[in-house]
Amino acid sequence: MKPEKYIEHNNNLRTYLNEENNKYYEELLIQTRLLSFFKNEQKVEEVLLDILQDLIDYQKAGKNFVDVYGDNIHKIAKDIVKNILQDNILKNLKLVLLSVIMFIVSSFFISISFKQSINILEYVFSYTLTIVIIAVALFILIKMLHKLKPISSLIILMIFFNAAIFIPILASRSIDFYNMANGKFNISVTTSLIVAVFLATVIVTFSIAKATNSYKILLPLLIPQFANLVLVFLFKNSTSTQSLIVSSVILVISFIIALTIVYKNSK
Amino acid sequence: MKVNTSQILKGLLEACVLKIISTRDMYGYEITENLANKGLEIVSQGTIYPLLLKLEKENLLISYSKESPDGPPRKYYKITKNGLQYIEEFREIWSEISSSINNILN
Numbered sequence: 134m135k136p137e138k139y140i141e142h143n144n145n146l147r148t149y150l151n152e153e154n155n156k157y158y159e160e161l162l163i164q165t166r167l168l169s170f171f172k173n174e175q176k177v178e179e180v181l182l183d184i185l186q187d188l189i190d191y192q193k194a195g196k197n198f199v200d201v202y203g204d205n206i207h208k209i210a211k212d213i214v215k216n217i218l219q220d221n222i223l224k225n226l227k228l229v230l231l232s233v234i235m236f237i238v239s240s241f242f243i244s245i246s247f248k249q250s251i252n253i254l255e256y257v258f259s260y261t262l263t264i265v266i267i268a269v270a271l272f273i274l275i276k277m278l279h280k281l282k283p284i285s286s287l288i289i290l291m292i293f294f295n296a297a298i299f300i301p302i303l304a305s306r307s308i309d310f311y312n313m314a315n316g317k318f319n320i321s322v323t324t325s326l327i328v329a330v331f332l333a334t335v336i337v338t339f340s341i342a343k344a345t346n347s348y349k350i351l352l353p354l355l356i357p358q359f360a361n362l363v364l365v366f367l368f369k370n371s372t373s374t375q376s377l378i379v380s381s382v383i384l385v386i387s388f389i390i391a392l393t394i395v396y397k398n399s400k
Numbered sequence: 401m402k403v404n405t406s407q408i409l410k411g412l413l414e415a416c417v418l419k420i421i422s423t424r425d426m427y428g429y430e431i432t433e434n435l436a437n438k439g440l441e442i443v444s445q446g447t448i449y450p451l452l453l454k455l456e457k458e459n460l461l462i463s464y465s466k467e468s469p470d471g472p473p474r475k476y477y478k479i480t481k482n483g484l485q486y487i488e489e490f491r492e493i494w495s496e497i498s499s500s501i502n503n504i505l506n
């Protein structure tokens with residue numbers, strides 16, 4: 134059976150769980166799927182369905198999730214994933230290669246349209262930064278998942294992403310301003326860097342949405358990211374405090390809009 | 401320090417699970433229920449799934465999907481020749497070890 138079929142069965146069967154069991158099981162579902170990013174997806178979904186079917190039988194016998202599986206969900210997810218084989222290397226390699234090509238092509242076109250010079254080293258740096266951001270974001274999320282409520286974790290993630298774009302830009306502007314006289318030391322935040330961080334946030338948001346099957350809640354979180362991107366390009370050449378204030382205000386407003394939509398969708 | 405039952409059971413559980421499914425093919429819930437009926441309440445049943453995955457990797461059992469009348473197919477576990485052999489070897493070693501340990505502890 135293909136993974137999608139397993140997921141469909143899983144979604145159907147979960148309706149048989151009572152509210153409490155469903156809460157715990159879904160937590161297990163999310164953690165296992167996130168932890169098994171490079172593993173064989175079919176095997177993962179197979180095990181998750183198996184656990185669900187057994188849980189339903191236990192529920193019929195009057196037992197609940199915690200009685201049967203305990204409450205250390207992170208440990209269960211880890212142990213399951215540990216024993217599943219990695220996806221075949223070629224498939225993962227294709228994924229990596231595809232993202233590299235996507236990144237290079239988009240940065241290339243953006244650089245051309247902004248008449249900037251093309252610098253291979255800068256692309257390598259930006260791409261590495263993308264990977265680092267994705268890894269850190271997923272790491273933070275997985276660690277926090279069993280300590281904070283999912284919504285709080287997502288908000289923190291959103292702030293992290295925006296900081297990842299905003300802080301380098303802020304830093305580069307203030308440092309530029311400071312060294313404008315000697316012109317020696319100049320951190321330029323180039324378009325490929327901005328594209329890199331933006332891509333990273335989009336990729337992470339999409340993979341989490343896919344793992345948790347909650348597109349309606351997560352995609353609005355990209356609104357501040359889009360706002361960030363637009364603002365950065367609009368105010369690219371102005372270092373005045375006024376433009377900075379305007380950008381910050383617009384960013385905060387987009388935050389508020391995104392959070393309102395997220396809360397409305399999660400009810 | 402409390403006695404950690406699952407630590408004691410770790411190696412033994414694999415042989416027990418194999419022995420249980422050697423009588424007939426079963427799915428997860430049946431396996432744990434059978435263990436419980438024989439007096440082995442696994443403290444955290446979450447342990448059965450990584451254990452079954454491990455045994456499958458070692459080719460001591462195989463799994464297959466069986467159509468179910470109401471709902472999606474269910475995964476059944478079936479013992480292999482290697483699994484049967486493992487049980488025999490384990491039985492011998494266990495009887496040696498268990499008598500020695502009983503000697504020591506009593």
